[in-house]
Amino acid sequence: MLDVCVCGGYWLSIVLPAYNSEKWVDKAIKSVLSQETDYSYELIVIDDGSEDSTGEIVDKYSENPDVHIVHQENRGFSGARNAGIDMAAGEYIMFLDSDDILLPSSIQSLMKCAVENNADVVCGNFMRRYKNEECKQGTNYSFEKVKPLGKLYGQPWGKVYRRSLFDNLRFPEGYWYEDSIFSMIVWQQCKSAYTIPEYVYEYLMNEDGITVKSRKSPKSIDSLYVIRALLKDKSKFNLKIEDTDYNVFLRTAKLTYRRTCRLGSKVQKAIFVNQCELADLYFPDNNPDESLACFSKALKQHNYRVYLQECLRDYL
16 A cells, blocks of 8 residues: 655645536546545645536535635636646646546556656546447557657546646636647656556536537637647747647647638638748748648648648548
């Protein structure tokens, strides 16, 4: 058995943002507190200005010394996660969405790999849960030391991270698609990352989530804005612009088309102009993967017709 605490604190801090989550948050919290593990952990629940009974539900757990409840004015998903990061005392940190759950032995499996291998990031498999309670496999990882970019799914959840990765980093507030910080910033700072075969997370396919809501919302343009902001931020972390960054940028540019294609042709043309400017500014000499070469050429040559053809090739 391991010591209960490490360095006077916890092995793991779990950050759980909750906004109007009265349907799910109790189950999410119980999925944490029912974990059997040798590793000490704290659960930080951020009630992000909920207008339903979420606050009352989470307050039921306030007497647990390892559960910390924060009620704050609404700051959005990123602001809630950032508040949790600010409080986190663990050697490692984990993110749990309020409509999802940790599967049994998640903490033990992830932390055992992290500690034994001195890993910066450990990622487990996840399941997708549908409204009819049917569950389907989301990933099929084995035990492997990996390069995070291109190997790990991009969502924050289902992983443990060395807390120091967030010492000078926070999620960009006010944006959708804030998870882009992992592909653009976090992964490049990782010295060691592992996948494990255990299923650690159950993700609810939520019809009220951003993926569905964004299809007709002007906020879907955040897909462009957040990448632009993160490219600018890379210099603050002394991170070089590499070919892998260019591939991420190109794939995100295609994804931005899918997210914004219902906003009209004028919006699409403006986004294209911005994508070309970013490609010229940050990636003048970078080389893309072969599968992205035609799309890259369209941006570099400012060819809107080919750009649309390449976007539609993946979308249709």
